[in-house]
Amino acid sequence: MDFMTTQSTSPSVQSNSMGANTSSSQTSPAINSDFETFLKMLTTQMQNQDPLEPTDSTEFTAQLAQFSAVEQQVLTNETLATVSAQLASLSSTSMAGWIGMEARVAGLAHFDGATPVELYPMANEAADDAYLIVKDENGDEVDRVKIDPSAETVTWDGLDENGQPFPEGNYVFQTQSMAEGKELDTVLAETYTRINEAQASTGGMVLIGEGGAKYLSVDIVGLREPAKVES
Known part of the structure; x- marks a missing residue:
């Protein structure tokens, strides 16, 4: 892979x-x-x-x-x-006003079956090893990749061990930090997703991202203008 x-x-x-x-x-x-x-x-x-x-x-x-x-x-x-x-x-x-913006969220992200997903692993500063753990919507681990614990961003290519792309869908990304062979912690990795809709619910405002992924407004840790696509 x-x-x-x-x-x-x-x-x-x-x-x-x-x-x-x-x-x-x-x-x-x-x-x-x-x-x-x-x-x-x-x-x-x-x-x-x-x-x-x-x-x-x-x-x-x-x-x-x-x-x-x-x-x-x-x-x-x-x-x-x-x-x-x-x-x-x-x-x-x-x-x-957030619709059309790119929101930085933790954990859940959409994979379209082709485009690699850029992630912020948020590894522990004391880690000497780190792994990106990918789970499907059922909570089953489908991929685990060793990453540089000091890297600010990593790119998940979305390919399985046979080089075939994983199915399109929403996936949960976690970063497991290790030191001297022992686990320090496992946290949610962060990524940017485009906000397509905002809905009111009993738990507060819910923002709908790519692939129908849902986020509470309090889960948004960053917001940015979408990158302009050159024609």
Whole structure:
């Protein structure tokens, strides 16, 4: 297998905001109506209590305090929901600017079946040996290549032991660092991938790279303009 190492060098916001304001304006009258109903019920209860065994005033106070606490909790939840929606809209807008850029990500990268993959191995500085480990989407190791631990970048040619290219797909790249025959650590190698799409999810913004590889925005460690292809 040929393995080379090289030294290197918003409409949505407005819509969500309007929706949140509408929800808040609709809920406030509902809370006020419920509070008025509660006061009427409380007044009726006081008017119809047994005069010989009147209800302790502290019980009325406790009921009023409980209702007030519920009211405040509802309003707090509405405020948090509004803020969350606005932040999500802002994140979506900012992530949209990443589409078409090349993001530096750890581990997962797409191999098109022909083009070698350039990687940043991130080997341990104390290593005297290092290996690039390649795993398929099922987590099975499909390739292991010895690399220079001091190399800033390495290129995986994507060829098996018979010189045939591995199938097109997403692969996970790891770097195992060794010193005096003992493993120091195994970390995810990094590479650049073009961002084709940004999606909102419950876990945050998800960026879609080449081959449908998915990355959380917090996994992006670098961003650069794509290289211009000369005609």
